[in-house]
Amino acid sequence: MNRLVKIICQLSILLFITEAAECQQISVSVSNKGEWSQGGWSRIEIMISGADGCGPCRIVQYFPEGVTFRAVETAGSDIFSVDNELNIVWARMPAGKSASVVYEVMPGYELSGQQEITGRFYGVNRDKTRITTEVPSIKVDIMPGTGEMEAKERLTRQSEHDIGKQAAKEVSGIKGSNRVVFRVQILTSSSLLKEEELKERLGITFNDKVTVVPSGGLYRYQAGECSTYECAVDILERFRRAGVSGVFVTAFRGDEQISVGQARDIIRK
Numbered sequence: 001m002n003r004l005v006k007i008i009c010q011l012s013i014l015l016f017i018t019e020a021a022e023c024q025q026i027s028v029s030v031s032n033k034g035e036w037s038q039g040g041w042s043r044i045e046i047m048i049s050g051a052d053g054c055g056p057c058r059i060v061q062y063f064p065e066g067v068t069f070r071a072v073e074t075a076g077s078d079i080f081s082v083d084n085e086l087n088i089v090w091a092r093m094p095a096g097k098s099a100s101v102v103y104e105v106m107p108g109y110e111l112s113g114q115q116e117i118t119g120r121f122y123g124v125n126r127d128k129t130r131i132t133t134e135v136p137s138i139k140v141d142i143m144p145g146t147g148e149m150e151a152k153e154r155l156t157r158q159s160e161h162d163i164g165k166q167a168a169k170e171v172s173g174i175k176g177s178n179r180v181v182f183r184v185q186i187l188t189s190s191s192l193l194k195e196e197e198l199k200e201r202l203g204i205t206f207n208d209k210v211t212v213v214p215s216g217g218l219y220r221y222q223a224g225e226c227s228t229y230e231c232a233v234d235i236l237e238r239f240r241r242a243g244v245s246g247v248f249v250t251a252f253r254g255d256e257q258i259s260v261g262q263a264r265d266i267i268r269k
Helices: 002-016 148-158 161-170 195-202 229-241 260-268
Strands: 027-032 035-037 042-049 057-062 067-073 078-082 085-090 098-107 113-124 130-143 180-189 210-215 218-226 248-253 256-258
Touching: 027 130, 035 098, 042 057, 042 130, 067 078, 180 195, 180 229, 180 260, 218 229, 229 248, 229 260, 248 260
Parallel strands: 035 130
Antiparallel strands: 027 042, 042 098, 057 085, 057 113, 067 098, 078 085, 113 130, 180 218, 180 248, 210 218, 248 256
8 A cells, every 4th residue: 555655646746746847858878787697686777868957757667577676876766666667756856967876676586588678767847748758678688596695694594504404415416427417497495495395385286306406505496307308398388387487497417507508419419
């Protein structure tokens, strides 16, 4: 309810404030690296030019579900998110040739692959006419990540040192072997889960063999043990059809993780 009230208030500013300075020739630029890591923070900077002292103004950006936000530099704005929408709102833009807003995003472990973030800038002129301009879209690749710092903090708070020792004994794998296998990563967790807890977390039941791979204070759960890429893809599609998002194929040679492309090349030889 508080979020809804906040949105209504901010939209009211845009719709009903009439004493707005004239704002013309507004341009918006976005700075961001093209790769994000699951569970890790990435920095985004938005630069607004030509809006000196005008207002009210608003930037809205649309993100995929599963992204967390935190403000770094607000430039006098009110920054808040509702579901997958990020709002940056000014009653009046700060004086100066340009204003810079910086915030950080953290994609959840259920997100992967390429994503595009779009947005728009909205402003109101003194004559009550509205100005809108596109916010340059952000195209990013979301890569599997460990989020080591966040994971270590959680592990410290939860006193899971003993769980880590236990995991070393319980991890199943193919150590000592050089054969290539493909598996499907279905979940990453900061704690060691029992089989039933894993199925409950995913919301499905399945009979595939599960390998637990400790990595950077986290536990990666991988289903299947396939000698061919096609077998792993079949498992991948089955999990997707069951509603599990963010799954992807991994490859190992012995206990060393290698790229899927490298694994397929080895098998072809």
